[in-house]
Amino acid sequence: xxxIARSIYEAARDEARRIATTPxxxxxxRERKKVEMLFAHLKRILKLDRLRLRGPTGAHDEFxxxxxxxxxxxxxxxxxxxxxxxxxxxx
Numbered sequence: 597x598x599x600i601a602r603s604i605y606e607a608a609r610d611e612a613r614r615i616a617t618t619p620x621x622x623x624x625x626r627e628r629k630k631v632e633m634l635f636a637h638l639k640r641i642l643k644l645d646r647l648r649l650r651g652p653t654g655a656h657d658e659f660x661x662x663x664x665x666x667x668x669x670x671x672x673x674x675x676x677x678x679x680x681x682x683x684x685x686x687x
Contacts, residue, residue, distance in 0.1 A: 634666065637666065638662055638663070638666060642662050642665060642666065644658075644659070644662045647659070
């Protein structure tokens with residue numbers, strides 16, 4: 597006789613699948629994706645994979661500087677949409 601084993605967590609999985617079909621979940625997913633992409637950019641492009649300053653205030657300051665740099669890059673791209681790479685004159 598064959599049996600198909602059903603996990604003890606299958607009821608929770610069914611509930612998660614049900615919730616995933618709601619419009620509220622889809623909206624939340626879109627918003628989370630935007631935030632996660634910003635964190636991924638901070639970690640990969642701005643090399644914020646490890647904080648170098650010590651203590652809560654040091655970590656706060658370092659993260660604030662990285663977020664400011666990220667916002668300035670985004671703002672520059674919006675101001676000059678045709679120019680993807682900014683060129684600076686050598687001084």
